[in-house]
Amino acid sequence: MFKKILIANRGEIALRIIRTCKEMGIKTVAIYSTADRDSLHVRFADEAVCIGPPPSAESYLNIPRIMAAVEITNADAVHPGYGFLAENATFAEVCGEYGIKFIGPTPEQIRRMGDKITAKETMLAAGVPCVPGSEGLVPDAKAGKALAKEIGYPVMLKATAGGGGKGMRIVWSESEFDNHWETARREAQAAFGNDGIYLEKFIEEPRHIEIQVAGDQYGKACHLSERDCSIQRRHQKLVEESPSPFMTPELREKMGAAAVKACHAINYEGVGTIEFLVDKYRNFYFMEMNTRIQVEHTVTEEVIDFDLIKEQIKIAAGVPISGRNYFPEMHAIECRINAEDPFNDFRPSPGRITTFHSPKGHGVRVDTHVYSGYTIPPYYDSMIAKLIVRARTRDEAIKKMERALDEFIVEGVKTTVPFHQRLMQNENFRKGNFHTGFLNIWDFKNA
Amino acid sequence: MDVNQIQELIRLVSKSKIAEFILKEGDFKIIIRNQLPGAEQSSSPSASVVAFPPPVVTIPGAAPTLPPPAPAAPPAPAPSAAPASASEAPPPEAAPAGNWLTIKSPMVGTFYRTPGPDKPPFVKVGDTVDVGTKVCIIEAMKLFNEIESEVKGKIAKVLVEDASPVEYDQPLFLVEPL
Numbered sequence: 001m002f003k004k005i006l007i008a009n010r011g012e013i014a015l016r017i018i019r020t021c022k023e024m025g026i027k028t029v030a031i032y033s034t035a036d037r038d039s040l041h042v043r044f045a046d047e048a049v050c051i052g053p054p055p056s057a058e059s060y061l062n063i064p065r066i067m068a069a070v071e072i073t074n075a076d077a078v079h080p081g082y083g084f085l086a087e088n089a090t091f092a093e094v095c096g097e098y099g100i101k102f103i104g105p106t107p108e109q110i111r112r113m114g115d116k117i118t119a120k121e122t123m124l125a126a127g128v129p130c131v132p133g134s135e136g137l138v139p140d141a142k143a144g145k146a147l148a149k150e151i152g153y154p155v156m157l158k159a160t161a162g163g164g165g166k167g168m169r170i171v172w173s174e175s176e177f178d179n180h181w182e183t184a185r186r187e188a189q190a191a192f193g194n195d196g197i198y199l200e201k202f203i204e205e206p207r208h209i210e211i212q213v214a215g216d217q218y219g220k221a222c223h224l225s226e227r228d229c230s231i232q233r234r235h236q237k238l239v240e241e242s243p244s245p246f247m248t249p250e251l252r253e254k255m256g257a258a259a260v261k262a263c264h265a266i267n268y269e270g271v272g273t274i275e276f277l278v279d280k281y282r283n284f285y286f287m288e289m290n291t292r293i294q295v296e297h298t299v300t301e302e303v304i305d306f307d308l309i310k311e312q313i314k315i316a317a318g319v320p321i322s323g324r325n326y327f328p329e330m331h332a333i334e335c336r337i338n339a340e341d342p343f344n345d346f347r348p349s350p351g352r353i354t355t356f357h358s359p360k361g362h363g364v365r366v367d368t369h370v371y372s373g374y375t376i377p378p379y380y381d382s383m384i385a386k387l388i389v390r391a392r393t394r395d396e397a398i399k400k401m402e403r404a405l406d407e408f409i410v411e412g413v414k415t416t417v418p419f420h421q422r423l424m425q426n427e428n429f430r431k432g433n434f435h436t437g438f439l440n441i442w443d444f445k446n447a
Numbered sequence: 448m449d450v451n452q453i454q455e456l457i458r459l460v461s462k463s464k465i466a467e468f469i470l471k472e473g474d475f476k477i478i479i480r481n482q483l484p485g486a487e488q489s490s491s492p493s494a495s496v497v498a499f500p501p502p503v504v505t506i507p508g509a510a511p512t513l514p515p516p517a518p519a520a521p522p523a524p525a526p527s528a529a530p531a532s533a534s535e536a537p538p539p540e541a542a543p544a545g546n547w548l549t550i551k552s553p554m555v556g557t558f559y560r561t562p563g564p565d566k567p568p569f570v571k572v573g574d575t576v577d578v579g580t581k582v583c584i585i586e587a588m589k590l591f592n593e594i595e596s597e598v599k600g601k602i603a604k605v606l607v608e609d610a611s612p613v614e615y616d617q618p619l620f621l622v623e624p625l
Contacts, residue, residue, distance in 0.1 A: 034616055049555060049612075049615075050555075050614040050615045050616055051555050051613045051614065051615050052555075052615045053615075053616075064587065064588065065554065065555050065615070067587070067588055068554065068555035068587035068588060069555050069614075071556070071587060071588060072555065072556065072557060072587075072612035073612070098588075127494070215611045297598075305589075420520070
């Protein structure tokens with residue numbers, strides 16, 4: 001087992017990892033930028049090294065500085081958390097070259113699943129259903145139209161180098177195709193310097209349902225069932241839950257089997273998530289694979305009672321997994337609490353938290369790195385806490401979330417607590433009737 | 448001697464008229480120097496705390512041998528923020544004045560005072576430095592980086608022991624401006 005792990009991250013996830021390391025008797029090293037001197041992860045680690053000024057490029061994303069910190073502290077493993085360098089194959093490679101264990105998959109696995117097109121090719125070859133679409137880039141509008149006719153409208157044009165919604169267009173019928181083709185290409189060129197476009201069937205009213213997976217170093221893989229992450233704003237998840245209100249035992253078995261097949265196809269090492277889109281007919285399609293621990297891993301931990309960070313570390317240390325699959329025994333919901341003003345277009349609200357009182361009690365878990373008197377730096381993301389509740393039924397979980405949100409007092413900065421309070425009251429949410437377009441339709445300010 | 452006792456000690460010494468206080472307990476030694484009222488600058492007494500790092504452990508056969516890191520600063524800050532490791536100080540010199548400049552580390556790595564094992568140090572206390580004067584080497588991942596001063600003045604104090612690990616922004620030298 002590792003003697004000392006350096007956590008190449010910050011905020012709540014760094015603290016989360018430190019906690020598990022402590023329980024495992026592993027020493028911890030925190031790294032931090034000068035903006036994070038007072039951060040909890042720095043306080044609770046056994047050692048801490050300041051590695052740079054606030055900008056991420058000079059601190060949390062800076063591989064030489066992080067490796068220097070590994071060197072002077074003699075850490076034998078690095079945990080990258082999520083975001084930052086968690087899916088940076090170069091970083092994983094550098095760690096390997098220095099004889100430091102990167103707690104996660106191999107560089108090749110990161111690369112293969114990081115590129116949208118090779119990921120899809122890999123999945124198709126493995127027999128995992130994918131969104132019907134072009135094989136690679138669409139050469140021209142004529143080919144595009146022929147393919148769209150075959151797949152059936154509506155279709156989506158997507159930039160291969162893209163992300164964040166740029167270079168994406170929904171085409172509802174052939175008559176619109178040429179127009180959208182041109183604008184998508186121009187936008188992609190401007191935003192990414194690459195006007196390559198691929199085409200996919202546009203899944204109507206899709207739900208985002210992902211499967212948590214784990215694979216060991218010996219070729220075994222398993223799944224830990226699903227999380228429904230359909231409540232999103234601009235492709236950012238706001239609420240996650242398990243089990244999905246849309247799931248059936250049959251669908252879970254099919255999706256779980258597909259997820260495990262995906263792991264076997266690449267001999268996946270570590271914990272990861274296979275994201276699927278599920279249409280209203282309960283057809284599911286591979287969307288992408290996240291080769292890291294995720295923000296919402298906590299939801300699975302609450303319903304399956306495993307410490308996923310511990311499993312991650314054990315896998316990295318060469319401990320085999322049983323290969324058994326796991327199914328939710330309870331119901332859990334997570335609300336991401338961000339320092340944003342939901343009444344002003346979710347504008348970020350950094351600054352000093354004068355009062356921070358988080359909810360407690362039976363079935364309530366709060367993962368956070370902030371405290372009364374803490375100043376949220378403006379350089380990083382706005383999530384300040386994850387509020388997770390667990391109960392026997394979905395109805396009870398919603399009631400518990402309402403109770404917990406009412407107890408959540410944060411003063412000094414604006415938070416998305418009021419947004420979540422209104423969401424919990426929404427009829428469609430309560431009934432489980434929602435898909436990824438939900439927040440586009442629901443005007444919560446007038447709820 | 449635990450953190451609370453050390454804090455209490457600092458508090459007591461800084462309140463007193465003691466100029467220098469040395470306590471030795473087995474392997475542990477602490478020197479606390481007081482800037483007494485009537486000295487050059489700051490009106491409030493500031494105590495500088497000097498604590499010696501644990502002995503350097505060399506693991507035979509492991510290459511390269513790196514010294515263990517200096518103990519992490521205790522969570523509750525001492526009255527004045529002090530670096531965790533310090534140089535062997537000569538007989539009591541003037542307490543740090545308010546206008547002294549600090550040369551801070553621009554990177555993470557291991558601090559070396561000399562360009563090579565048998566060479567003399569880049570700078571000593573009392574040397575004059577200018578912008579661009581090489582003051583030390585910081586090594587990371589087998590790359591040796593010569594660090595240049597960004598200030599002009601006279602080296603008043605060397606704050607880090609040779610071959611110690613340093614972090615970003617860690618004070619390395621105190622410089623008295625000319």
